Amino acid sequence: MKPHDVILESAKPAELLSACPKYKPTPLLKRSVQNNSIWIKDETDRMGLGAFKALGGVYAVGSIIAKKQDLPIKTDSFFS
Numbered sequence: 001m002k003p004h005d006v007i008l009e010s011a012k013p014a015e016l017l018s019a020c021p022k023y024k025p026t027p028l029l030k031r032s033v034q035n036n037s038i039w040i041k042d043e044t045d046r047m048g049l050g051a052f053k054a055l056g057g058v059y060a061v062g063s064i065i066a067k068k069q070d071l072p073i074k075t076d077s078f079f080s
Contacts, residue, residue: 013059016073 029040
């Protein structure tokens with residue numbers, strides 16, 4: 001593993017992002033096409049960002065800063 005590699009577990013980012021006052025889960029929509037189910041998450045209205053990619057960036061930058069400062073990433077301090 002290289003020094004800048006970041007290994008993510010989905011539970012930690014979900015915990016941190018859900019602590020944000022503007023956070024709300026996105027709807028999961030089911031559609032059927034030719035007897036096959038397709039699950040779709042509509043991220044267009046999420047936290048006013050228009051896409052989920054921005055949220056991953058917030059977590060990635062926070063992780064890098066915390067690692068460089070030798071600090072843990074904690075929910076209560078992530079958004080302060």
